[in-house]
Amino acid sequence: MELEMEGLKPAAVYVTSPTYHGICSNLSEISRMCHSQGIPLIVDEAHGAHLGFHSQFPCSALQQGADLVVQSTHKVLCSLQQSSMLHMSGNLVDRGRICRCLQTIQSTSPSYLLLASLDAARSHLSENPEGILEKALKIAVEAKDMIEKLPGVSVLGFQSFPKFPAIDPLRLTIGFEQLGLSGHDAYEILYKDHEIVGELVGTRCITFAFNLGSSREHVQRLVSGLKHIVSSPAFIQGDKRRKKHVDSAPFADIRTSLIPRDAFFKSKRKMSIENCIGEVCGELICPYPPGIPAMIPGETITERALNYLLDVRSKGAIIVGASDPQLSSIVVCNS
Ligand SMILES: Cc1ncc(COP(=O)(O)O)c(C=O)c1O
Structure with a gap:
């Protein structure tokens, strides 16, 4: 309109x-x-x-x-x-x-x-489309049923998205917030101790994808890895320290000082992260997941955007695009 x-x-x-x-x-x-x-x-x-x-x-x-x-x-x-x-x-x-x-x-x-x-x-x-996908579907449904019964973890379902008509039954998203663990914390345990490979690891949850190659053995390994996490007091105590709420991405208050093209051609310098609030960003900084840039060249660096980036990085997100993925410095445009 x-x-x-x-x-x-x-x-x-x-x-x-x-x-x-x-x-x-x-x-x-x-x-x-x-x-x-x-x-x-x-x-x-x-x-x-x-x-x-x-x-x-x-x-x-x-x-x-x-x-x-x-x-x-x-x-x-x-x-x-x-x-x-x-x-x-x-x-x-x-x-x-x-x-x-x-x-x-x-x-x-x-x-x-x-x-x-x-x-x-x-x-x-x-x-034979139905036949080929039937096994993956059965295994995914079984996995969800078992994991939903575990205390301390949540499974993403319709109740979280009542306005949306469907969820792909081959995706399983498990949340660890009740345990005070980030998805990255939980994934480290699942990957290192149980050799479980997830599809997408986030600050709050891990998403698993079932597919033509999925088997019951995979589900059993996942369930026993999760049981290990939920039954270990060490992880649950770790949670208390981490309970700080994850701020959502700061897309609402973006201020653009230069169009990306002008920012691309500007001369630039590296600046320590403590001093760069108010400077014009000179690089694309994208935490993954979610894979959406938190800053692009030409945007003014705000405290909120920096806090978001530091928060997701501290929880284990990979920072893509930044010249310093640890984010001790950021490339900014010279004025
Ligand atoms: C929603 C969505 N669209 C597009 C892509 C990119 O797809 P491709 O890897 O085939 O380029 C991805 C990649 O993960 C995605 O998640």
């Missing part, structure tokens, strides 16, 4: 669904609203290449009327890393224009290895 008042119309609506944690948006409703205005719906379905291939999975974005859908086939199905698919449906999006856009960014040397792996993944799934 705000755009309409300025005489403008949105070019498209862009939604990420499912999220990394498996939360699915109501794409049927969103696509219906978009199409009533003649606007295409673009969906980042990076984590949902398997959706719609089993009766107990949420519907895929294409099934719900999306116009352009990009899927990381390598994430959930078994194609080689870096192989993705762009799907198009309907006639709201100009296919010729999409092809021309892709030509401007694509290599002229396609990788037949990646293309063949995409075709193999497609063929594998199309042979």
Whole structure:
């Protein structure tokens, strides 16, 4: 409505669904609203290449009327890393224009290895989709049932997201806040002591992905690792020291002093973190997870952004993009 008042119309609506944690948006409703205005719906379905291939999975974005859908086939199905698919449906999006856009960014040397792996993944799934995904689904449901009964940990479920229509049953997110542990603390124990590999480790939780290769043995190892954590008083005491609430990312009060292009070409210097509040940031600083930059070149460095970065770093997040990943210094623009 705000755009309409300025005489403008949105070019498209862009939604990420499912999220990394498996939360699915109501794409049927969103696509219906978009199409009533003649606007295409673009969906980042990076984590949902398997959706719609089993009766107990949420519907895929294409099934719900999306116009352009990009899927990381390598994430959930078994194609080689870096192989993705762009799907198009309907006639709201100009296919010729999409092809021309892709030509401007694509290599002229396609990788037949990646293309063949995409075709193999497609063929594998199309042979017997329900059967292939059934085992992974069963194992994921069993794991959730067992883990929900453990004291001190929580399992992400519908009750946390009542407005969202579905959660991918192959994603399992376990929270450790009641134990006072960050996801990174818990992961260190699970990884080092039990050789358990998670999909996404965060400040509050760990997300696990079930897939075609998941087995009962994996679930048993995960459950016994979690039992080890919840039954160990040492971890629970550690919690009390760490109970400080994690501030959310400081995206609401961003101040831009220079556009990123100007900041890119500015001369720069390294500055100790204690002195850099109010300076113009000269690098992209991105804690992972969530993988969203907390600062980009050209933004004024605020105390809130710095506190957020230091907090997530102290809980074990990896800082990507910064010249000093320990964050004792930050590159700033010269005035
Ligand atoms: C929501 C989402 N979209 C896109 C991507 C990037 O996908 P790809 O690795 O296929 O480039 C990721 C990567 O984790 C993601 O989480």
